[in-house]
Amino acid sequence: MKRALITGITGQDGYFLSKLLLSKGYEVSGIIRRNSSMHQGTLEKLDPKERKQIKIYYGDITDNNFIVSTIEKIKPDEIYHLAAQSFVGYSFENPTFTYHNNIMGTLNVLNAVKEKSKNTKLYFAATSELFGKVANAPQNEETPFMPNSPYAISKLAGYWTAKSYREAYNLFFCNGILFNHESEVRGPEFVTRKISMKVAKINNRDNEPLILGNLNSRKDWGYAKDFVEGMHLMLQQEKPDDFVLATGEQHTVREFVEEAFKCIDKEIIWEGEGVNEIGKEKDNNKILVKVSKEFFRPIEAENFLGDYSKAKRVLGWKPKTKFKDLVKIMVENDINEPKNNE
């Protein structure tokens, strides 16, 4: 039985990856930060039978002793290093924490493999945010990086550390340069989930509008369930390498909003410009969407479009879920969430 260790198991990708690896017969272990309420994040959404099979190690990736002893104890065949402060907006507010958590945490994990478990294959969760302010689209593995947030800079350090350790010490380390991937277990602060949750509440007679930042930001949004399959495939290859995973389709935040409201039979018409723009319900002119400066990033990165042809050619991976279906999955899930119906 193959052993896998997932850092960041309580997050969105941890949820889908746990399900995938368990379905493939892996022995799955996960690292969880202890909190006083003992919440286990998205793990609480797993089927109880699945959850029982996961071995939990309580600790923090920034605690080097803990990481070294855990990796030495498990000697996993595969590590999926997903743990990170992953919210770009928060990284502008707390760059020191983001750098410390993401860079030192990653260094601890990579060093522990190098020192204690050289045969472990490792996946590092890099990101399309590395491309940042890039002018050219689409972006692939050859596109120069121009990170423009503390989050992206912290991930660039992890990317280069994984790449240089692979070359210097002959380790099986892969970087997944993943474009945005969303789902029904996406954190509520991320724009897609913020939209799907609010639309579900409006469907249940919430009268307050949805308030957003840059409606024209262009993203390449896929479904997290499809993307974790790509992570797994990277570690099943003969040789370690870096891969872009994306959908190859670009949509604006505005389109996501329109599609989400369509799921509850509301058509949006837009009026005004910039921070004065509003989205009204076509049938009755009720304001459903407003814009606020508060949700703009200090520097906008707004032209994300991924070229996943290398992953398709080498891994045989491609995204399965279309944009409209993704929006529908999220809105329908949130309509059925009891907390959105209170």
Ligand code: NAP
């Ligand atoms: P997420 O939902 O924010 O999950 C992050 C996970 O990391 C959580 O389990 C969190 O634990 C854990 N974590 C953070 N700091 C930690 C620490 N010091 N020690 C232990 N655990 C820690 O992120 P995600 O969407 O699943 O993404 C997974 C990874 O892929 C992240 O590294 C993210 O940056 C990267 N990525 C994501 C996307 C995307 O669109 N989703 C795209 C590209 C790259 P708590 O529950 O305790 O907070």
